[in-house]
Amino acid sequence: MSYNLYLSVLLMAATCCSLVITYLSWKRRELPIAISYGLGLLTGAFYTFGYAFEIVSTSLEQIRFWLRIEYIGIPFGTILWFVLVLQYTGRQRYMNKWVIALLMIVPVITFVAHNTNEWHHLFYKSMTLNYSEGFPLVTLEKGPLYKLHVAYSYTFFVVGMGLLIQMFRKATPRMKKQITFMIIGSWGPYGFTLVYLSGVIYMPIDISPFGFVFSGIFFMWGIYQFNMLRLAPLALQKVFASMQDAVMVFDLDNTLTSFNQSANRVIEGISHKWIGQPAVQVFFQYPVLLEKIMQGPSLDSKVQISGQDDEQFYNIHMSFISDINQKPVGKMLLLSNVTEMVRxxxxxxxxxxxxxxxxxxxxxxxxxxxxxxxxxxxxxxxxxxxxxxxxxxxxxxxxxxxxxxxxxxxxxxxxxxxxxxxxxxxxxxxxxxxxxxxxxxxxxxxxxxxxxxxxxxxxxxxxxxxxxxxxxxxxxxxxxxxxxxxxxxxxxxxxxxxxxxxxxxxxxxxxxxxxxxxxxxxxxxxxxxxxxxxxxxxxxxxxxxxxxxxxxxxxxxxxxxxxxxxxxxxxxxxxxxxxxxxxxxxxxxxxxxxxxxxxxxxxx
Structure with missing residues (x-):
């Protein structure tokens, strides 16, 4: 049996891994970062799935078909990953529909050019079969639009990695571990592709899709170790969202990880864009709440907070959140409105x-x-x-x-x-x-x-x-x-x-x-x-x-x-x-x- 069959099985496993993480992200779709993360993995799943069948195809026509499947995801993967990096590093304020539309211009051109290449040959100048490995492989002569696609993708990859490294240098020790998993996992597809395109090492097949196998391992490990997607049962999320008391969740580094709808009535201007921001920035107008977060668990106390309409009184409860091993993994700030009782x-x-x-x-x-x-x-x-x-x-x-x-x-x-x-x-x-x-x-x-x-x-x-x-x-x-x-x-x-x-x-x-x-x-x-x-x-x-x-x-x-x-x-x-x-x-x-x-x- 030729080794391309083993590679095909490995790529299918990577596809399944990507789809599992995509499903987990879909369950947390109320978080913008989970949406961009899931869509990015879905583009990778198209790539690995298409290439798994490309390397076992027997004709040029079959290879062209599976290339089209791969290019459903390839053009858009880098932009979705870059959006994820902006959200992860706290720069989601730069993202709006017009910015995303501008970023998608080159990916759309790549998608259209690839599917119409037979008419203009600007993406691939030629496509031929190579039987040197004992099974048919396609040899591609790249055109100018292909080179534009590669340059565009790596430009955003370099910028995104720079943002992650900058975040790593300023992060706390616990957060650095999570960022390290993000950096290594992101290098998988781009590092493998860079080795293949540079020709430093002779590779008869395109090893880029195998980078997703590498990334999938690190992302799954990161989710298990650090709860990167902060997954929770849907029923509990509904209860959390419908609570009348304001609830805000922070990690051990005092970074905001979640909050419910009631928190909007207490903290002026709070939105999902604030997730990932330190408590110092979230509570810069509320020094009493900041002090409670910094000092850790404490007995209930009553504070007065200036609301949007008048002064409100809240009972504050601060506690640790523990995992199944009773080890602290975060903090929860509970604010109960007791204004009527005080009045x-x-x-x-x-x-x-x-x-x-x-x-x-x-x-x-x-x-x-x-x-x-x-x-x-x-x-x-x-x-x-x-x-x-x-x-x-x-x-x-x-x-x-x-x-x-x-x-x-x-x-x-x-x-x-x-x-x-x-x-x-x-x-x-x-x-x-x-x-x-x-x-x-x-x-x-x-x-x-x-x-x-x-x-x-x-x-x-x-x-x-x-x-x-x-x-x-x-x-x-x-x-x-x-x-x-x-x-x-x-x-x-x-x-x-x-x-x-x-x-x-x-x-x-x-x-x-x-x-x-x-x-x-x-x-x-x-x-x-x-x-x-x-x-x-x-x-x-x-x-x-x-x-x-x-x-x-x-x-x-x-x-x-x-x-x-x-x-x-x-x-x-x-x-x-x-x-x-x-x-x-x-x-x-x-x-x-x-x-x-x-x-x-x-x-x-």
């Missing part, structure tokens, strides 16, 4: 905070009611006692006492009504409604409420605030501030003293002062007076007692209206309390606004 937690915390503040507000307002209603009720009790004593002593009419008693009852009723109206307006949080108000009128109203107390201690109340002095504040809060400051001034002023109110405008604020000729404060008292969260009430000059919340409420209400409060005090000479309040509606632009009104940023 819900924030809403729950905010609701809890508001409930706590509302509860504190409720407690304080009960104290406000007790603080403001106590004094008028005490006056009513004293008047009742006086009236009873007078009626018992003289048995006459007491129109003056009865009139004053009625006035105090009316004032108390008005105060209670105002407070109740205010309580009704505070549903859902501390909401206040600032209005433009005449400060002089507000002061006079509150002076009348405290007139009996001041007369009881013979204290003179003087207001130097002219009518038409307008401020912009919540009505009930302003009354509470003035009333508390006046009440404290009366409490700590000796009999026969004086309390004076003034107002000076500075820029867009009105500075209101309440001065007394009382006992003043020591430096220790002054340093802690407005700083204490829960002050202790002091006894007044006439033994008056209180709940100790007056100045605390003043401080909070002044701040909530956009002002400040401070004081000056000298022992045995008196104290002056100051507070500022806005004068123009524009001043409220700094306060948060809701549909219901101006909502306080912080509840009492």
């Amino acid at each position: 819900s937690e924030e809403r729950l915390l905010e609701n809890a905070r508001q409930l706590s503040e509302l509860n504190t507000f409720k407690d304080r307002m009960f104290n406000v009611v007790a603080h403001d209603i106590r004094d008028p009720l005490a006056v009513l009790i004293n008047l009742m006692e006086l009236m009873e004593e007078e009626m018992q002593a003289y048995g006459g009419k007491h129109e003056e006492i009865v009139h004053e008693m009625g006035q105090q009852i009316q004032n108390t009723f008005t105060l209670v009504e105002s407070l109740l109206d205010w309580f009704r307006s505070q549903k859902g949080g501390m909401i206040f409604h600032p209005v433009e108000r005449d400060l002089a009128h507000a002061v006079q109203t509150n002076l009348r409420l405290l007139l009996v107390r001041s007369e009881g201690k013979h204290i003179q109340l003087i207001s130097d605030i002219p009518k038409g002095t307008f401020v912009y504040a919540d009505k009930e809060m302003l009354d509470l501030i003035i009333r508390n400051l006046l009440s404290n001034a009366i409490k700590f002023t000796d009999s026969g003293g004086t309390i004076r109110l003034k107002a000076d405008r500075r820029d867009d604020k009105m500075i209101v002062s309440v001065s007394d000729t009382g006992e003043g404060m020591s430096s220790d008292q002054a340093n802690t007076l407005l700083q204490e969260a829960n002050p202790i009430s002091s006894t007044g000059t006439a033994g008056e007692r209180g709940v100790g919340l007056g100045l605390t409420l003043c401080r909070e209400f002044v701040r909530l209206n956009g002002g400040e409060i401070w004081f000056d005090s000298t022992p045995s000479q008196g104290s002056t309390f100051y507070f500022s309040i806005p004068t123009l509606p524009e001043a409220t632009s700094k306060l948060p606004v809701s549909k219901e009104g101006l909502v306080l940023g912080e509840v009492l």
